[in-house]
Amino acid sequence: MWITVLTAxxxxxxxxxxxxxxxxxxxxxxxxxxEPLVDRVNDILPQTQxxxxxxxxxxxxxxAIVRDGAPINLCPPGGEETVRRLAEQxxxxxxxxAAPAPDGNVVAFIDEDACIGCAHCREVCPxxxxxxxxxxxxxxxxxxxxxxxxxxxxCPVDCISMIARKRA
Amino acid sequence: xxASTYDLGRLHGGLRLPGEKEKSTAMQIRxxxxxxxxxxxxxxxxxxxxxxxxxxxxxxxxxxxxxxAEGPLSAPIHASSSGTVVAIEPWPVSRxxxxxxxxxxxxxDGEDRPVEHPEPIVPFDELEPADLLPRILQGGIVxxxxxxxxxxxxxxxxASLPLEYLLLNGVECEPYISCDDVLMREYASEVxxxxxxxxxxxxxxxxxxxxxxxxxxxxxxxxxxxKDLNDPRLLLKQxxxxxxxxxxxxxxxxxxxxxxxxxxxxxDVGCVVQNVGTAVAVYRWIVQGDPLISRVTTVTxxxxxxxxxxxxxxxxLVSDILTFAxxxxxxxxxxxxxxxxxxxxxxxxxxxxVKSSNCILALSHVQALVDERxxxxxxxxxxxxxxxxxxxxxxxxxxxxxxxxxxxFGLTDCIECGCCDLVCPxxxxxxxxxxxxxxxxxxxxxxxxxxERARQRFESRTERLEIEKKxxxxxxxxxxxxxREAGVNAxxxxxxxxxxxxAPSKPEN
Numbered sequence: 001m002w003i004t005v006l007t008a009x010x011x012x013x014x015x016x017x018x019x020x021x022x023x024x025x026x027x028x029x030x031x032x033x034x035e036p037l038v039d040r041v042n043d044i045l046p047q048t049q050x051x052x053x054x055x056x057x058x059x060x061x062x063x064a065i066v067r068d069g070a071p072i073n074l075c076p077p078g079g080e081e082t083v084r085r086l087a088e089q090x091x092x093x094x095x096x097x098a099a100p101a102p103d104g105n106v107v108a109f110i111d112e113d114a115c116i117g118c119a120h121c122r123e124v125c126p127x128x129x130x131x132x133x134x135x136x137x138x139x140x141x142x143x144x145x146x147x148x149x150x151x152x153x154x155c156p157v158d159c160i161s162m163i164a165r166k167r168a
Numbered sequence: 169x170x171a172s173t174y175d176l177g178r179l180h181g182g183l184r185l186p187g188e189k190e191k192s193t194a195m196q197i198r199x200x201x202x203x204x205x206x207x208x209x210x211x212x213x214x215x216x217x218x219x220x221x222x223x224x225x226x227x228x229x230x231x232x233x234x235x236x237a238e239g240p241l242s243a244p245i246h247a248s249s250s251g252t253v254v255a256i257e258p259w260p261v262s263r264x265x266x267x268x269x270x271x272x273x274x275x276x277d278g279e280d281r282p283v284e285h286p287e288p289i290v291p292f293d294e295l296e297p298a299d300l301l302p303r304i305l306q307g308g309i310v311x312x313x314x315x316x317x318x319x320x321x322x323x324x325x326x327a328s329l330p331l332e333y334l335l336l337n338g339v340e341c342e343p344y345i346s347c348d349d350v351l352m353r354e355y356a357s358e359v360x361x362x363x364x365x366x367x368x369x370x371x372x373x374x375x376x377x378x379x380x381x382x383x384x385x386x387x388x389x390x391x392x393x394x395k396d397l398n399d400p401r402l403l404l405k406q407x408x409x410x411x412x413x414x415x416x417x418x419x420x421x422x423x424x425x426x427x428x429x430x431x432x433x434x435x436d437v438g439c440v441v442q443n444v445g446t447a448v449a450v451y452r453w454i455v456q457g458d459p460l461i462s463r464v465t466t467v468t469x470x471x472x473x474x475x476x477x478x479x480x481x482x483x484x485l486v487s488d489i490l491t492f493a494x495x496x497x498x499x500x501x502x503x504x505x506x507x508x509x510x511x512x513x514x515x516x517x518x519x520x521x522v523k524s525s526n527c528i529l530a531l532s533h534v535q536a537l538v539d540e541r542x543x544x545x546x547x548x549x550x551x552x553x554x555x556x557x558x559x560x561x562x563x564x565x566x567x568x569x570x571x572x573x574x575x576x577f578g579l580t581d582c583i584e585c586g587c588c589d590l591v592c593p594x595x596x597x598x599x600x601x602x603x604x605x606x607x608x609x610x611x612x613x614x615x616x617x618x619x620e621r622a623r624q625r626f627e628s629r630t631e632r633l634e635i636e637k638k639x640x641x642x643x644x645x646x647x648x649x650x651x652r653e654a655g656v657n658a659x660x661x662x663x664x665x666x667x668x669x670x671a672p673s674k675p676e677n
Contacts, residue, residue, distance in 0.1 A: 042623070046619055047618075047619035047620070047622040047623045047626070048622065049622060049626045057626055057630070058623065058626070059623075059626070059627070059630075126626050126629065127622050127625040127626050127629065128625055128628075128629050129625070144621065144622070144625060146618075146622045
């Protein structure tokens, strides 16, 4: 009778060992299991890449939410709707937006007469929507601009303003 | 009855509506004289606006190109009469519910001097279809049935696909409108001439002219013209008088018994549909050399004194056309550009006649604004829907803004015919809510596409920055390494030199 018990114990131990090894191998070799969740959270975020959340872009913020448990109410462009969807996705408590949502659909506009071609705005644009080179006039590719306003404060001659996005 | 009746394909739903067409078809087409001003919107078609090629103050002649097609989907615009360009500015148009849109304003000199045709007219059957299609584009011809899709682009898209049927749509199912009816009565040979040009352009050997069975005179005129022309490729086909059998997909279904797939085009089932008015416009441009500068339009309704069909220059103000038709009656309350079902209500009659304006409707009674009541799920709307949607479900989802459900239930296939509105016992403005929902769904899709693009651009930038950073670091380590090596070498070198110096100095001492 104890042979039966031994067989069972050995079998179960064997299976457990095998599973443990393969899981360990998988977790090392395959992409970490939190990545798909980061992707899903990133999809909810509005992709303005404005860094108003304090992280250098939407994906870094998504990663911080998932991995470090960063608050979900830090995205003003996304508005309450994004907070609601994040709460739903992550099973967290619904909290009001930390800062008021900005006023809708705007893009940056460079006053080309005043532009001195310093290229500071080009360097900060998270989606490379500003064209031009050093000492040459810059301009905003308004189709690609997300309206993040990061370039506005970088302009030394104050020639960037936010204007309403033209409807296609 | 000379025309033979064929099997009538099946069409779901639809309504038999009172025609109200007798008044406007009582007399022949009357020509509206040259007005004082012509207002020509740059967008009279689906697609990108045309770009002006004339300057303010420039003298233009009748038929002269004043705005050229720009972009992949566009149509040029020609001056409808001779005169001076006095402005290029926003003007209220019917297309945007009376909102202003950029227009070229011409002050007419009343002489109506025509421009010389830029290219000699070649018999169309001596031209290759590939040369004929761009020429059709130059004529500024767009679909005259209502949607205003540029004809040349439609033909170009179709020409590369396997085709079986060319259908000339003479099915004018919407109440009040009769411009295609009288056009077929009076210009039957030009309709068929246009059909021949279109067949040549598409390389097709058959063309059906589709007419509703209650249009006796048009049927007679077309079949008589067919007899005269003696072209065996032309066929006449009757369809029952049911609204909205004149929709493009509905005509295809009635004639060929093939259903245009959801989100697809008639070319997916081997068909090309052109309005009969468009065929006349093609004939006039290709065979006679006259670009599209005028159209037949119906002026009717009990708010106008003499209902009639008029031939008016594009850009003529609706107020001028109404004055020509005897002006308003005392009871007029509503002005609609288009038919009562699909037309757009406008707040001013200072809007211009454009390529797609098939009707000017002045009504004395504003369509009963009864209070909307809750949906009782009776399903009447689903019974009449010609594209077999479930308006009651769609309405539900439109109220809750449920984008995925709206897509799944085929919102984009709604042709906005208005049948569901008419039968709804709760007087719910279903079509209006679908129109809004369509705009919202489109907006959300745009937003999503924009976010996706921004994400990709951000990621590629991050990647590039990382690569650059790594490159800089590598360079720096390399520099450090060479510097270190160079330092060691330099010391060695110095020691060597010092030894050298020492060595020969010894014997001297």
